[in-house]
Every structure is written in structure tokens, then in C-alpha cells.
Amino acid sequence: MLHHPCFLHLQYPILVLLLLSVRPDAAVADGGEFIFDGFSGADLNLTMDGDASVADGLLRLTSGRLSFLKGHAFYPYPLDFTEVSNGSSLASFSTTFLFSIMGPYIDLSSHGLAFVLCSNKDFSSALPGQFLGLLNQWNNGNATNHIVAIELDTIMNSEFQDIDSNHIGVDINGLISVSSATAGYYTPTHAFRKLSLTGGQPMQLWVDYDSNQAMMNVTVAPCCLSSKPSWPLLSVACNLSTVLPGTAVYAGFSSANGVLGSRHYILGWSFKLNGEPAALNYSALSIKTIQELAAQLQYQPHTNKIKTIILCAALLPTVGIAIAVSATLFKLHMKRRLDARRNQLEWQREYGLPSFTYKDLLIATSGFKDKMLLGKGGFGSVFKGLLPHSNRTVAIKRVSPESKQGMKEFMAEIVILGHLRHRNLVQLLGYCRHKQQLLLVYDYMPNGSLDCHLHTQDRNLCWAQRFRIIKGIASGLFYLHEDWEQVVIHRDIKTSNVLLDGEMNARLGDFGLARSHAHGADAHTTRVAGTWGYIAPELARLGKATKATDIFALGVLMMEVACARRPIWVNSADGEPLALADWVLAAWRRGSITDAIDPRLDDYVEEEIEVVLKLGLLCCHPSPNARPRMRLVMQYLDRDAALPTDLQPDTLLMSNFDVSQDDNEMHEQHAMSCPTTAITDLSRGR
Known part of the structure; x- marks a missing residue:
């Protein structure tokens, strides 16, 4: 009976299945869990395409032989991300993998790789290069993509607003990261150690998503640390149930080359739904092979x-x-040089600003060295400088030449801020246009930005300092709205754009988004600009900036200074987002509005802080008609006028709330009910 043909026909498939079940390098998903302690064998349980291949225990996504190639490797079976306890949300998951990126040079690579969760693993229409083999210029950013990716990027692409050429980012349906950070990790003492993604050294990355908190943590570290760093590199609030379908989700990797040929490796991979993934067996991984390849890379520059x-x-x-x-x-x-010189002279005659030479600014910043860097923004970097002839300390903004929006900011700063003179505005000293270089020179503010003092535990401002700062910002905004020859709408009032001089006086800066118009005329803005949390409801709906939208942002800032809380944060009690105005309003309803203030304050004047908090709420009224003008705001802060007697928590929710004004000019007509405001990360701003 053992030799019956039917038995023999069944015997070999059973034998193959038994052999597969004991393979050490791959495991079939069991309850949403699998692990690859290395990669080997032609029958490896992965779906690969493009330039992807397996050799020497390594999963090689791109080989580096040719330019503009892409490679993909996915776990072949769809994973059921449906949360059993709550069918409307996505299951939690955790994953970890070891990777290595090797470019043709020790310090230069050609784009990176990405860990991917998606609803469809067909990437035939995706492009290599900066699109990482995931998307193309036509579908990038579309909500129908249903893609979540953790990018390990080694090229700075201005079109995707990359922060640098060595970063890790969280991408949702597009390659403009919702959050990103320079690659690195935190030691047990919370010291930050930078990592270079290029150079080939093996590194380990962890991705942990908690569906209950709608929070994703991303952590990276050098290979084979004794334990995973306790502090993540990125912590991002995101609800993936609105992105992924849940019932059929594919997990895998994507990689792409650009002009230079680079190699991207995965050494091992572990994944689990609703739990911690199994630990990788480092002794079974081809770490030594990767290290030998990386050592060869050290000599590559000499060969080149x-x-x-x-x-x-x-x-x-x-x-x-x-x-x-x-x-x-x-x-x-020579003719072009003469024309350029003529244009420069016309520029100076029109704007009346002294022009610094590029050579002087290069000397002032020691060649724009990192040691002189004060900070980075979306459209450029700011350096500390010492002018060679006057020995004056200045701040120099270097606008990114690749950014069209950066050129608009450069022009706005010169046209508007170059003509403004007020003790509570940052003073623009001049500019420099050198070939493609655009540079702006400001007074140096030694005490940095206001947000650092409010949201850093080792710094604290007393109430007298905070109240003087609030009055200073209000004075500067009054000058912009009512006291200058034109009306200036700032459009980006927030604590990170308030700088503090040597005597802790407030200076409002960053006029890159500002617009001006004649008194009595209308502002011509149709695009939403600013930072979420400070954006008025009518601005979010119509994109029309007015004096009332600036006053809304001022109200948020006033409460932020008094409470030392971000405009929007995630409530630790229930994981839900909470607006600062709601926090203050809730304290007032409970009977004492001062319960909302920064607990570090112990020397405040209660009457002053009540005025600040109630005035902040009034400035944030949902109806722009109900917000006071800056002249009246100044009178309230100086105690020359009393707040309306009928100002109560319930009345602040009424769209028809009426505030008496001391002038006859009417507010811009944008009254409407408050819409739901989108929430993004406020920690970095522009």
C-alpha cells in the first residue's frame, strides 16, 4: 500500500511542506507574526521584483550596478490588520529590521530605502530616484495611494521639503514626510548620537504603532546594541485606520537608485501584530559579510x-x-555682468537697504560652518555672524536657492520689513544677492526664541517678564495694523517667531509670509498660510488673511505665554487632541481661570493674568467680528479700558458676540461657525 501511485503523488508535496516548516531563515505568518533571521534559497518566502535579489544571506534591494533602478521585496501574504476589539480601527503592530546602505563613496549615496505598508504591492508605475520606487509625480500625495512608509533617505530633495541628506521620515500617501528627523539615537542619559545612513555600517530600526493612542514611534540605533534605545527618534500622532484598508495589508521594502548606483541591504526582519516582534538572532545574520563590504568601501575614493x-x-x-x-x-x-550690476543698483535705489558683500558674510560665518548654525527652517538656515569691519554680531538667514517659496519670502522680508522701524520688531539690517545665493542680515537676538523659554524645563520666565513680552508683541502688532503708513498682515504669529534681545524684550520676526495693503483697502491673499493651532477658523476655510486672523493668532500666543502649553497637544488621559483655548475655557467654567496657568509661576499678579487669559479667549473668538482691534487690545493690557462686563465662558461660543470698538472702522466680514481644525506637529513650525 505504501507504493500505491496516489500515495506517491501526495508524498512529495507533504515532504516539501515539512522541509519548508523547519527552515531557519524564514517563518510563515502565524497570527500576523513572522521573522527572517537572514535570507537564503531560491524558494525564499518573499515576493521580489525589479533589481531585488538574495545572496550570501542578504536581501539586496538594489545592486548598484546601474543607475535609476528600483527594487521591491514584500511578504507574499496579506496581513489582516482588523482590530478584533474595535472593527473601526486598525490593529497595533511592531516591526524591526537590520539594514545597510552603501554608495559608491564612503560619504555619498544615491537615495535610500523605505519600509512600506500598502494595500497593493504592484509598483510597476513607480519611479526610481527621489520617488524611492513608491510613487511618481502624478500620484504623489493622493489619498487613494493607501501607503504608509518609513523612509531612510540619503539625498535632500527640496521638492519634498527634506530637512537634510541624512534623515528618517514618516510618509503617508506621499513623499513629503509628516514628520522627520536627522538619523540618530538617544543614549540612556538622553544624549543624542548622530548616525550616518551611508557608509554601509549595519543599523537596526524599530517601528511601533499603538492604535489605541494613534501614535507611531520610530527608533534607530547601531547594530547589535545591548537593548533598544528607550527614547524614540520620532513620535508621530497619526491614525492609520484612515490610510490602510485593514483587511488586506502588505508589508515589505522598497528602494531606488538615482544617478549614482547604490546598494541597499536588509539583513533580518521581524514583524508582529498586536505585540512585540520576536528578537532577531544576530549570530544567524550576515553582519560580518556587510562589515567586510563596508570596509572595502573605505578605499573606494582612491579607486575613483x-x-x-x-x-x-x-x-x-x-x-x-x-x-x-x-x-x-x-x-x-561681460554684457550680462553689466546688466546684473545695473539691476543691483536699481534694486538698492528702490528698496533703500545697504547691501552686504557675499565675501563679508562668508567671513562673518566662517564659511557658513555648522558651528555658527542657529537653526533651520523650511526655506533656509540661520547663522550667527560677526561682521569683519564693524565687529557687530548679526543673524544671517541663508535662503535656499532651490525654493521658489524661499524667493517669495526673501522679497517679502525686503519689501516689508526693510521699511519698518519699531522697538518690538526684529530689525532687518540688509541683504546680499550673490549669483543664486539669497541672504538676509538681522540684528542678533542673544536669548533666542520665546518658545524655547516656554517649553524647556530648565528655562523659566517670571510673570513680569512674560507680561512685558505680551505687551511688546501687542505693541508691535498695533504698529503693523494701525500705526504704519500701510496695513501689514503678518500671517505667521507664533512663539517661535518671537525673539528675545539681551534684555528679554520681545521682537516679532520672520516676515516671509507677510502681506501689506493700503489702509481701507482689502488684503489680497487666497492661500492658507501659518501654523496649525494659530490659524483662525475663517482662514482655514477661505484662505483669506485679515487683521482679525492675526489677532486670533495673538490670542493663542497670549494664552501660550501664560500657560506654557502648546496651542494643540495630545491629552495623556484619553489620547485625544486638546486645544489650548478649550483648556483655559474649561478652567474658567470650573470657577478659576488662573488654574490653567503655568504651575511654575508663583509671583504673578492675579488681575494681570486674568486679563491676559480672558483677552486671549476674546481674541480667539470664532467670529472675527467679535475680536477686538489692536488699539483696544493695547487699552485692555494697559488697564486703560475694562474688559466687557458680559464676557463669560458661554458667551465666547456665540458667533454673534458683540464687542464695542473705539473707532468706526468695521471688521472684515468673515463671520462663520468654527470648523474642525486639522492638527499637525507644532514643535518645528516653518
């Missing part, structure tokens, strides 16, 4: 020098032709 010499010798005839052509173009070049 030889190649460069050979290439230069081959190109000598071409160089000769280029010299001949350059002689023909010399006259045209």
Missing part, C-alpha cells in the same frame, strides 16, 4: 581618483573645444 585621472585625459580634446567656445562667449558674459 584613478578613474578621474583617466577620464580627464580622455576629455582633453573636449576641453580644448570648450576654451575656444568660451572666447566667443566672453563678450556676452
